[in-house]
Amino acid sequence: MKKIKAALLGYGTVGQGIHEVLHEHQERLRILLGKEVEIVAILVQNPSKHKNLPENIVVTTNFEEIITLPELDVVFEAIVGEEPALSYLTHALDKGVHVITANKMMFAKHAKSLLEKARENDVKIGFEATTAGGTPVIRTIEQLLQVNRVEKIEAILNGTSNYILTAMSERSIDFKTALAEAKEKGYAEADPTNDIDGTDAFNKLMILSQLIFNDQPAWHKVEKTGIKDLTSTDIQAAQENNKKYKHIAVIYKEGDQLKAEVSPLLLSSSHPLYNIDGVDNAIAITSNIVGTITLIGPGAGKLPTASAMVEDLVAIFQHEPENHSIHQYKDQAAV
Amino acid sequence: MKKIKAALLGYGTVGQGIHEVLHEHQERLRILLGKEVEIVAILVQNPSKHKNLPENIVVTTNFEEIITLPELDVVFEAIVGEEPALSYLTHALDKGVHVITANKMMFAKHAKSLLEKARENDVKIGFEATTAGGTPVIRTIEQLLQVNRVEKIEAILNGTSNYILTAMSERSIDFKTALAEAKEKGYAEADPTNDIDGTDAFNKLMILSQLIFNDQPAWHKVEKTGIKDLTSTDIQAAQENNKKYKHIAVIYKEGDQLKAEVSPLLLSSSHPLYNIDGVDNAIAITSNIVGTITLIGPGAGKLPTASAMVEDLVAIFQHEPENHSIHQYKDQAAV
CATH class of the missing domain: 3.40.50.720 (NAD(P)-binding Rossmann-like Domain)
Structure with missing residues (x-):
């Protein structure tokens, strides 16, 4: 054979x-x-x-x-x-x-x-x-949405950040404690800089941009904010209003311009990414014919x-x- | 050409x-x-x-x-x-x-x-x-999860039922009012029997069964319960405990036996299908290598x-x- x-x-x-x-x-x-x-x-x-x-x-x-x-x-x-x-x-x-x-x-x-x-x-x-x-977002876009044109991506692309935000919100612990916990569980690397400053989510967003738009925005023009300045007070205030901070990567086209941003956003409970907790990743793909499809799954792991x-x-x-x-x-x- | x-x-x-x-x-x-x-x-x-x-x-x-x-x-x-x-x-x-x-x-x-x-x-x-x-669940299983073996499906497969349960829960209206509203908005047919008694979700589950297991369970052995007997009191009691009723279709293999069920289940907020509201459908696919991937999207519409x-x-x-x-x-x- x-x-x-x-x-x-x-x-x-x-x-x-x-x-x-x-x-x-x-x-x-x-x-x-x-x-x-x-x-x-x-x-x-x-x-x-x-x-x-x-x-x-x-x-x-x-x-x-x-x-x-x-x-x-x-x-x-x-x-x-x-x-x-x-x-x-x-x-x-x-x-x-x-x-x-x-x-x-x-x-x-x-x-x-x-x-x-x-x-x-x-x-x-x-x-x-x-x-x-493991979430098959690339091939969903490449193979399952071929007649469709993807117009917008809104996504949680970093499991470490999402774990930390979830832990801070669910158990009222501070950023430092949540990060230490993430390291202990193997959800954060020894040097977690790229995860918590938004670089990792940004990189993934640029890969999606290349796939969807066959182009990328100028990197220095993309606002990239991580989660490390979010305090327990911020998180609790959000919770009291039935909202959650999620670290969101967005990309879409406005006219001929690619617009992208990676930052913590305050989501209300009706938002499709509001309920994505723990180390999962989630990608809401909006296309011109089918509308919005969301994929949720493990963002990392062996x-x-x-x-x-x-x-x-x-x-x-x-x-x-x-x-x-x-x-x-x-x-x-x-x- | x-x-x-x-x-x-x-x-x-x-x-x-x-x-x-x-x-x-x-x-x-x-x-x-x-x-x-x-x-x-x-x-x-x-x-x-x-x-x-x-x-x-x-x-x-x-x-x-x-x-x-x-x-x-x-x-x-x-x-x-x-x-x-x-x-x-x-x-x-x-x-x-x-x-x-x-x-x-x-x-x-x-x-x-x-x-x-x-x-x-x-x-x-x-x-x-x-x-x-429009949610590409069939081709995700068929083309994107080929080395993976799907072991279990847990899904919301009927948008009409999901719309009704969401309306009853969010706005404390009764089943009859919610159904009338669904008809008015075009989310329920003139005769909604197949949607609200679970037949439609059952049919879709049997199609998934054929695709995944190349087989179906004996139809008469599958418990099939619709949503029409859920009262406002049931829904409100669930809500007071931070739970929701969702109409869930499940299929998995136990030994050589296919086990399937279609019924309203009480979900806690940590369940991946808890937050799927309105006319959307959602399918949580558990496979032997990648784990659980969930797809959410429009379950019907032109x-x-x-x-x-x-x-x-x-x-x-x-x-x-x-x-x-x-x-x-x-x-x-x-x-």
Whole structure:
């Protein structure tokens, strides 16, 4: 049976989640794709930590060793930060290798050029996991709303902030205590700056902007306010008026101008995002024919993120076998 | 340019909505499909009522006139009730014509045999509009959660019931007044029996069951309770305890057994469906990898329903041109 050869770039929580999901659902993937999916290489930071990985997997700190493997079909990228992820993915696309990424910081900035490069090389980029974790918002917009034109997005895109606001509101604790609790439960990173200052939600909003409008607003013109200046007094005053603060990312078009904002907003109970509590993400998508559809789901986590990335894999390879062989024949003919 | 030739069966609100959406988004469809979509025939009850339709469209009460048209590619079915819809669609599938239906009553009962017939004839059935109107729950399960196995559905599937319960709760009116109001606003039909006794939600649940489990529970074993026996006193008592009655459809597997129930349930404010008010539908989908994703959106209405059906059209024809011509060659070879 033919195999799909995959490499993992990064072997932290998400990388291990992908490995686990691919391994446990091998039979299902075989049914869906008519092929096995084999992990042939893993890019790690410290190989001595991963001595228990199967011997037939190349475990290396050197990306060159991976990208030069023969017949590599796809790389899963779960590295944090812009570089070296961007260089790796650029290289992969140039080699005609499909890319599936969870890297929102990198993709927010480079979605446009990477998507163009993918088109030029006749390969795909799966980026469901960059935005709202396991909630399939990217492919809902891309595949289920094709005749519809999305006009506006209003969303809760950062689970850490939403957890903190929920805890402050439900249990009348202050920001510091709620943040400490979020860290303890694994809902906030050791350095939570990007989550609580709105950067993470902003990055995801820019990815949605690129997808929907094929464009982004000038970053410096987007108001970006985090949640860290909200006091217990603010939260309680809101509650007394039956309102809640939620950290909301909005984008829509006004004439030719993209308008975007990321900030804490006071919502009344009739608002579709009022009741989204805890670490969940939620995205209200308003389109010109169907109206508003809201998706709610896990915004992060090992298995939800891995789920999004493996579903991306299926989407890429399900309609591709014929195209791929046509492409190979073309290459041979060119030689 | 090649054309996709479509017929509309039924020209009530939904049929007219499809016509409107196809007409207004012709350019978009051309970009997506590389083809124009042309309505070549409409099945109506009373042709004299529709004299203003373009002359190149066959307007008839006779289905035979439609199904014998040369090169018909797809029928949109928006008729109410089991027959003659079932016979028409069976006939269409036998002729190798794709089918897109909004008919939940018919499809709940005959999904299995129609889907089998479609497979035999190498055509597709789009049925997004049968369940939760414009909310893309069918294709989320079918296309976005393929590696995932759906384990449980918990849903509000009837907008009329939800509107009535919301009105009774928010404005302390009784069932009769709320129903009258729903009729006045067009949210309830002249005969609302199927909506308020749970039949409509049950039908949609059976369609979801067929899709997810490729099976349905024995219909007579499913508890089906409507909302008409809920009194203002019940609703107010719930409210005093910060709870709400919602009309909930549930299905899951216990061992080998499918368990389903449709009934009013008392939900606490932490429940994901607690805050779904008015005519919206909502579906909480629990899968084995990603966890729970909830979709909320319009459960009915001219444009949301038409949106779902036209998006189905795109899904059917987007990956089909090559297959279709292969199929045609095969047929010719067989002759």
